[in-house]
Amino acid sequence: MSSKDQTGAGRTRRPRREAGTDTRAPEQERTPHPGGRPRDPAIEEAILKATRERLATDGYTRMTIGDVVADAGVTRPTLYRRWPNKYELVVDALHYGLQKQRDAYPPMDVDGVAPLEAFTEAVRRLDPRYHNERAMALHGNFMGEAEREPALFEQMREHGNKPRCAELMQTLRHLQETGAVRKDADLDTVVVLCFGSYFGEYLQTGAPTPADHADRVVAALWPTIRADEHG
Structure with a gap:
């Protein structure tokens, strides 16, 4: 290399140059020629x-x-x-993929569907491989670099995993406000279980996410969080 x-x-967004190591390109390479294309x-x-x-x-x-x-x-x-x-390139490549996945999501109208359907769709969107079949390998590599390159792992957590989980949390809170989900339901744990189920499935089988994965996860969790009148 x-x-x-x-x-x-262990650096922040732009890495510090260490003695004897130049991570920058030569100036004539990094600066576009004035008047160029x-x-x-x-x-x-x-x-x-x-x-x-x-x-x-x-x-x-x-x-x-x-x-x-x-x-x-x-x-x-x-x-x-x-x-x-390389670091700046990888951060942009990560954000590029995350944006592509967000763009691939179909519109979601929580008010226009039944509570169970809204919950299921939100869980389906948690799948890291929703748009990229190699997403699990990317997650694994970023996790493997967590000690050597913690800033990269943080990029994945902050801009990839947290927004994805936040959408499910928002859906669950909406269902809670409309009376479909119990007021005392532990929503944080529900989100962790739903998100973690995709990694557990992959680690056990190594196969593509089953088409009915979200349906099975929701079927297991819905009876524990639904309000009695939505039984």
């Missing part, structure tokens, strides 16, 4: 997709800029004009 690809652990979104997308594939296959530590540019069919200067180092 070249020195450009190495990063230190505008950036091509298709090139940026190709780089981000190649980064995500490498993250799933190799993990953060083993992934190199050289591999990414080769996979994307671009040059190092092309990549470094957009991202100063």
Whole structure:
């Protein structure tokens, strides 16, 4: 791995350069030529997709800029004009995938469906592989880097997992306010159980998420949280 690809652990959004390690590209590579052609979104997308594939296959530590540019069919200067180092590239690749998943969600009208259906749809959206079949590998690699690259793991938690779980929590609270869910229901635990069920299923089988997974999870939990009049 070249020195450009190495990063230190435990930093914040932009990594600190350590002695003897230059994570930045040369200035002439990082600064676009004045008056040059505008950036091509298709090139940026190709780089981000190649980064995500490498993250799933190799993990953060083993992934190199050289591999990414080769996979994307671009040059190092092309990549470094957009991202100063591997860490910044990976953060943007993570956000790119999360946005793609959010865009793939169908509209959800909690008021327009039955409480059980609303709960089921919200659980279905928790699936990390809702839009990306390799999402479990990405999660595993980020978790494996938690001690060496805690900032990356935090990016996954804050911008991937927490918003996904927050949508389920919002749905459950709405159902609680409308009287469909018991006032004393432990919603935090329900969210953890629902989200964790996808990882438990994958760790046990290694297979794609079953089509009826959300239905089975909800069938097990709904009797414990529903209000008596919604039995």
